[in-house]
Amino acid sequence: MTTASAKPASVTGSIDEVVRWRAGEEVGLRNEIDALDREIDEMRAAMAALSERLEARQSARSTLDSRVRTIANSGTIRAYQALFAALAEQAAAISERSGLVAAEEFARNSNLETSLMASSGSLFEEYRQFKVTVEPTLSGLPESYRKVLLAHHAELAAKVRSVVESAVESIHPLGAETLEIDVVWGMDSPDGTPDLLVMVVPADESVATGWADRGDDVDLWLAARVVQGLSEALLAGGLAGVRPALGGHRGLLAIEVDLADARPDFGAVLAAALTRVFAAAPELDEARVKVTPRQVDLDWLLPPESTEGSGA
Amino acid sequence: MIRELRPLGLVDAAKFAKVDPFELIRIEVGLGTQIERLAWSKDRLAVVARDGGIEAVWLDPAKMPTTAAGRIREAFGELVRRGFVGTKPTRVDNLTRGLPLGEGDRIRRAAPLMADEGFLLMVSGPLGALVAVRPGMESQVSAIAAGTAESRALRDAMAE
Structure with missing residues (x-):
């Protein structure tokens, strides 16, 4: 009795099957690779765009930094000019004030002499007489007389100075703002x-x-x-x-x-x-x-x- | 008459004391004075002069050289004659007493430079800038004053 036996696989068939498998795998991988390549390209394009934006931002930042430096420098220059302009105005006002003070001082001195003569006239008169009539003759006097006169005059001069000093020491504010x-x-x-x-x-x-x-x-x-x-x-x-x-x-x-x-x-x-x-x-x-x-x-x-x- | 009896104002006081007004103020601060009014009696100025080391005269008017250069040199020579050497200094502005302003300026400019050259010592304190001859340099400074030796600093200051 003849029995049917399995047909042995042919080489060609086996190889064909491998080839088909391989081709199928390769198509699948190729598709994946293509997809990745597209993704990479897209990412590269995005990166290039970002890089451009980054560069633009860096440039803008640099410009702002430069403007900050310029403004700081300009601010210092403006502060210098404003400060000296204000001080110059103040100096002009001081100069003007000096004129007022001088006029006031002149008037005060005239009044001072009048008021001192009225209050302490005898002291001043004695002082004046010594200076005008006695002092020029001192060199002709014996030393003992001269010493006595000079000692008396020193005492008188101290009194007179004290009167004058207390009169000029009082504060008289100027009639101005x-x-x-x-x-x-x-x-x-x-x-x-x-x-x-x-x-x-x-x-x-x-x-x-x-x-x-x-x-x-x-x-x-x-x-x-x-x-x-x-x-x-x-x-x-x-x-x-x-x-x-x-x-x-x-x-x-x-x-x-x-x-x-x-x-x-x-x-x-x-x-x-x-x-x-x-x-x-x-x-x-x-x-x-x-x-x-x-x-x-x-x-x-x-x-x-x-x-x-x-x-x- | 009242005017002559009043205390001196700042400018008159400075002229009387033979210093500039700002130096007068600095000396008073250095002496610990509480400055109330900017007014000085002659008695007070005598104290300021004494305690502040202000000399009334520096070069003897009768023996003063006739040329500016001679007077400037002699001003330094007087340091030796008066014994201002080493630890015994005097005020720098004393050297300018009685001299025209320009000559005084040259002396003030030359003094620190002559100190750099090693002829003088300079020190600054509460009463002002002081100068003395560096010990051992007395004969050199005398020779510079006599014009027989030279200080480059002094020569340059006189040429300005």
Whole structure:
């Protein structure tokens, strides 16, 4: 009896099947690869777009940074110009006030002489007679007589001076509005330790060198009180040997001080000293000048470097 | 008459004391004075001059050289003659007493530079800037004053 036996697989069939399988797998993978490639391309395009946007933003940021720097510089220049314009106006007002004080002083001196002669005329008359008639003859007298006369005159002169001093010491405020002015200063403190001080006073710069020709006036009194406050602060701050340099800047009195080794609180010491000195200055009281010390950014007191005069 | 009996104002007081008004203020602060009015009696100014070390005269007017250069040199030579050497200094502005302003300025400018050259010592204190001859330099400074030796700093200051 013949039995049917299974037909053996042919090589071709087997291989064909493999080929089909492979082709099918490959199509599937190809499709996946294509999909990934599309995704990669899309991502690359998105990245390129982002990169462009990033670059644009960075450029915009850089422009803004530059504008910030420009504005900071312009702000300093404007502050410098505004500050000196205000101080120049104050200096002009001080100068005007000096004229009023001089006129008042002249009138007061005339009245003073009249009132002193009325109250203590005999003392003054005796003093005058000695100066006019006795003093010229002293050299001809024996020394013992001369000594007696001079001793008596010294006693009389002390009395007369005391009368005059008490009369001139009383405070007579000027009949004018109070003039409010500022004395400004700035300090450079690179490591928190002050090493340079610049002060600007709304007084004519000529007080520093032309004081002998100008005479006593409000400009000089103000400058002197600033120097007094500064000297007291230097002494209190252990900087007694430091010499302030007085000069001019834009027509105003400027003072520069090398503060090497100053204490970190020197600014507070200076502010306290100036406040105390201005508050106890009778001549400024009489002139009705109220002075306020103000600390400002040092850059506002220094001439702008490259951009000076830009009018920013 | 009242005017002559009044205390001196700041400018007159400074002229009387032979210092500038700001130096007068600094000396008073250095002496610990509470400055009330900006007015000084002559008695007070005598105290300021004494305690502040202000000399009334520096070069003898009768023996003062006739040229500016001679006067400026002599101002430094006077330091040796008066014994301002080493730890015994005097105010720098004393050297300018009685001299024209320009000559005084040259002396003030030359002094620290001559200190840099080693001829002088300079020190600053509450009463002002002080100067003395550096010990051992007395004969050199005298020779500079006599014009037989030279200080470059002094020569430059005089040429300005």
